[in-house]
Amino acid sequence: MSETSPRLVTWENGTDLVIELPVARDVESVWDALTDSETARTWFAPFRLGEESADAGDDVDVPASRPLTFELEDADLDGTVLSCEEYDHVLLELEAFGVLGIRLLPVEGDSGEETLLVFTHSAADVESARAQAAEFGPMWDTHLRLFARALGLEIDEATEPELNAAYSDLSLEVADSVDGTDSADADEAES
Numbered sequence: 001m002s003e004t005s006p007r008l009v010t011w012e013n014g015t016d017l018v019i020e021l022p023v024a025r026d027v028e029s030v031w032d033a034l035t036d037s038e039t040a041r042t043w044f045a046p047f048r049l050g051e052e053s054a055d056a057g058d059d060v061d062v063p064a065s066r067p068l069t070f071e072l073e074d075a076d077l078d079g080t081v082l083s084c085e086e087y088d089h090v091l092l093e094l095e096a097f098g099v100l101g102i103r104l105l106p107v108e109g110d111s112g113e114e115t116l117l118v119f120t121h122s123a124a125d126v127e128s129a130r131a132q133a134a135e136f137g138p139m140w141d142t143h144l145r146l147f148a149r150a151l152g153l154e155i156d157e158a159t160e161p162e163l164n165a166a167y168s169d170l171s172l173e174v175a176d177s178v179d180g181t182d183s184a185d186a187d188e189a190e191s
Contacts, residue, residue, distance in 0.1 A: 002148045002155045004141050006167060008129050011175035015129035017121040017137055021144050025151055026113045027104045031087045033151055034102065043146035045070040045077070068092060097136065098122060119144060126172065137167030 050067030070077040079094035123129035
């Protein structure tokens with residue numbers, strides 16, 4: 001049975017809300033479901049992609065981007081695909097939420113080849129990340145659970161109070177590349 005696993009991770013450019021979801025499906029199947037607009041309707045919202053923009057001229061460090069619109073029931077949610085590598089990751093910037101990412105990592109599991117889906121919601125600092133996690137974490141968690149169900153997987157229900165409690169008090173980890181401290185140091189520094 002799948003279960004979400006949330007935490008905050010500080011790294012050199014900010015702090016991310018990270019939600020991991022083990023998925024008992026291969027990466028290709030998960031990617032196909034993730035990137036299909038009609039399937040997305042069942043767990044988030046259908047979407048449409050605009051034309052890829054030209055790159056930033058002579059600046060090879062600025063990648064091309066692509067407009068993206070999620071068609072919610074009462075409004076459109078606009079954004080941009082910042083980076084996308086098939087069967088690996090997609091990085092979005094949504095006007096209402098900021099930078100979000102989904103990465104798919106192949107793992108060996110009980111059923112053979114499985115996938116670890118890693119969702120991230122980026123923030124500038126720990127305080128902002130904690131606020132975003134409390135406000136948006138329960139919503140992202142719910143949509144990831146719906147995604148797992150869209151793939152035919154069993155995943156426990158979580159009540160709104162359970163999700164609110166979980167996302168209001170997440171542990172903080174420090175990524176290895178930040179300053180060499182470990183997760184325990186980060187939690188003590190936050191206390």
